[in-house]
Amino acid sequence: MTSAAEPVTAAILVIGDEILSGRTKDRNIGYIAEYLTAIGVDVREVRVVSDVEEEIVAAVNALRARNTYLFTTGGIGPTHDDITADSVAKAFGVSIDVDPRARAMLLEYIKPEDLNEARLRMARIPAGAELVPNPVSKAPGFWIGNVIVMAGVPAIMQAMLDQVAPKLKTGRVMLSESVRADAREGDVGGPLAALAKAHPGVTIGSYPFADESGRPNTNLVVRSREAGLLDAAVADVKAMLAGLPRR
Structure with a gap:
């Protein structure tokens, strides 16, 4: 990995009708986002598209143009509707064919006599x-380019992400601290807005939840790339909370 002074950004594109229909529950978005955040890559947007070539091409071109990296999952298997590789090739305007390197990799796992036309689709690379x-x-x-195409099966995707991570350009890691408010979100909204304005370089998010007594409560999450700015904002958040009427 190489560190960059400017933020390094990423988008995630999930491809597959089975995700949109609800038949398959996505388990990749959260994993990729947490993984990238931990190494200093900011995930800015996520999109899910169906197995339709023009939709995949449009999404790839839009997302890769405005992010440092685009990570895709799904659609690189052996069946007729696995069209991600073809769609990415079209987005880049390049040809696609069976890659001898990929074919050799498949033969490490598949017997030559079992390498039929369907399985050989998995060796087609732009x-x-x-x-x-x-x-x-x-x-x-x-x-x-800046597009990283991975499998949709979570265990395989995770192994692929481990392979590419050392080669990624990364930025400064976003630091964060969570503060339990013991107050309702509506009670902290006004003073929180003032604190956010008073602390440039820091973002403060509020996340409501039901506490152990079943009452509405709020976690405040403070984020910054600068430890000093983070500590100052957290101190002010705690001081603000201490001044609120207790429930």
Whole structure:
């Protein structure tokens, strides 16, 4: 990894009708976001699209244009509706064909006699792409431009993410601290807005929840890349809370 002075940003594109229908529950977005945040990459947006080529192409081109990286999951399997690789190739305006490197990887896992036309689809890689190794089942992902294409199966996606992470450019890690308000969100909204204005370089979010007594409560999460700014804002948040009427 190499560190950059400016924030490094990412988008996540989840591809698959099964996610949109609710048949499959996504388990990748949260994992990728937490993983990237921990290494200094800010996830700015997430999109889910169906297995339709023009929708995938449009999403890839939009998201890669305004982020340092775009991570995609899903749609690189052996079936007819796994069209992510073809769609990404179209987005970049390059050809796609069976890649000898990817084919060799598949043969580490699949017997030659079992490498049928369907399975060989998993070796089709856009021209000029770097392969992303798959330690779990060998069928690789790929990296082209600033787009990193990974499998949808969580265990495989996670293994692929481990492969690409050391090569990513990263920014300064976002520091955060959570403060339990013991107050309702509406009670802290006004003073919290004033605190946010008073602390540039810091973001403060409020997250309501029901506490152990079943009453409405709020967690306040303070974030900054500067430890000093974070500490000062947290101190002011705690002072503000101490001045509120107790419930």
